[in-house]
Amino acid sequence: MALLKLKFNQKKRVKLAQGLWLMNWFSVFAGIVVFSMGLFLKIELRKRSDVMDNAESHFVPNSLILVGILACAFNAFAGKICYDSLDPAKFVKWKPLVKVYLLSCSFFIIFIFFVALFCFLLRGSLESTLAQGLKSGMKFYRDTDTPGRCFMKKTIDLLQMEFKCCGNNGFRDWFEIQWISNRYLDFSSKEVKDRIKSNVDGRYLVDGVPFSCCNPSSPRPCIQYQVSNNSAHYSYDFQTEELNLWNRGCREALLKYYGGIMSSMGVFVLFVWLFELSIMIGLRLLHTSLESIANPEDPECESEGWVLEKSLKDTFKSTLENLKSMGKFNQVDASAEGAEGEGAKTQAVTTVS
Structure with missing residues (x-):
């Protein structure tokens, strides 16, 4: 039994295509926002790079920038597909690419979900980075004549005044x-x-x-x-x-500041993830409903659309079977190559003798 199987007529297919086109362009705008958030966080982290121990903290802003760029590209492409789906003649050229696009989109959605989780889970890594960086920065506070460290006093003083904190822990x-x-x-x-x-x-x-x-x-x-x-x-x-x-110590103050920014960004990225998931499901329904039209010459006839052709359980089983069959096929190839190699050795020995 197909998962989320629905019946569509011409009017419903047109409404679905128009709605998806609009949603995709909203997602392009959301991608621009995510890109801007990643850029903002990266700039904020760069400002405090002197009191951070390593560059691991830049993983989140770099991921957000990548998500923003990919979201703009994916959704602009999907918007074009949805727009052309209203014209059967134009949609023909997209048919071979839709399945590949949906597969790529599923990996992209998984990536968005993990980026959202990282926004919440990297707080511990950020805390240790700040603790070591502040401790090291405070040691160089007096080195106003040492090249490379002459601005550390100014950095620490401005940091303590801006965030109303003192020292690392106090x-x-x-x-x-x-x-x-x-x-x-x-x-x-x-x-x-x-x-x-x-x-x-x-x-x-x-x-x-x-x-x-x-x-x-x-x-x-x-x-x-x-x-x-x-x-x-x-x-x-x-x-x-x-x-x-x-x-209050500066580690606590900075952790609260950056933690609040990253948590807010994580919530927004989760909304983007849900939006992208709904777009992918809608595009899958549109694709299957257009492909299942019994008479292509009569575009007003009814058709059926679904997310998965089989149930979730059956789809999982068939995927496992396909993976097993691929593994067996590789083993057969390896054994066949080994047999051919042994045969060639035997023939060579016979020729020499």
Whole structure:
């Protein structure tokens, strides 16, 4: 029994073709939107490339760009087929290509579905990329004179001010690295010498943070040095008082920002997937309804259209049988080639003797 078998007359076939033509051009527009979203995400990721550990995060925008291009190409082609299907003379030239197109379209729809899933599932990979990239970027914060790293301070400061964050996981991350350049340290000072000697790696560590960690909305002047020293500031309690620094880490802030963008794009791509699936089903119905016309000279006669000629179970079984028969055929060919090779060897030995 055929799957989704429907009866069509001339009027229904024309309506189906016109509806599919319109849907295909809507999908072309959706493809342009998906392409634009991928381009936007790629540009946004490029902006933060200095604080990202690898290029794996660009897989999603590259996939979205590819989906957008393919959607425009596939649906423009399908729109032309649907338009020409209204004229039997023009549709004849498309008949050999429709089955190939539908097969290609099915693979394209599977690809769209996986791209939509990746938009939701790559959050973990993005989190580890940001964690390592931010950690590395913070280490180079002080290297304002080193070629290739001289803009890292500016990048980190702008990032912390824009996303209202501080450090990787929080402001305490700055306590563990030397973020002040040696050129601004007075090595003749006893305090500087003591701090460097007290550290195993010989780094100048302070319980302070860069100015970009300060919250301008705080009523109190920013306390960015001796943050954990209660006696260094009047009416100040490090443990209980709400600090005038950003409490949120930049990894969390960036993950929320990019995660929100990717989730929204994933939802839109899922809608595109459903739209493309409905177009493919409609095109299959149109194709089979036109091919099953009993009398081609009478285009107004009724016909039947279906998605699968057999049921889903029978189609699956026949596909498996075809694959098995192809495997057996290859085995027979291999054994035949082996027998021919043995025969040739025997003949050669006989000739020599």
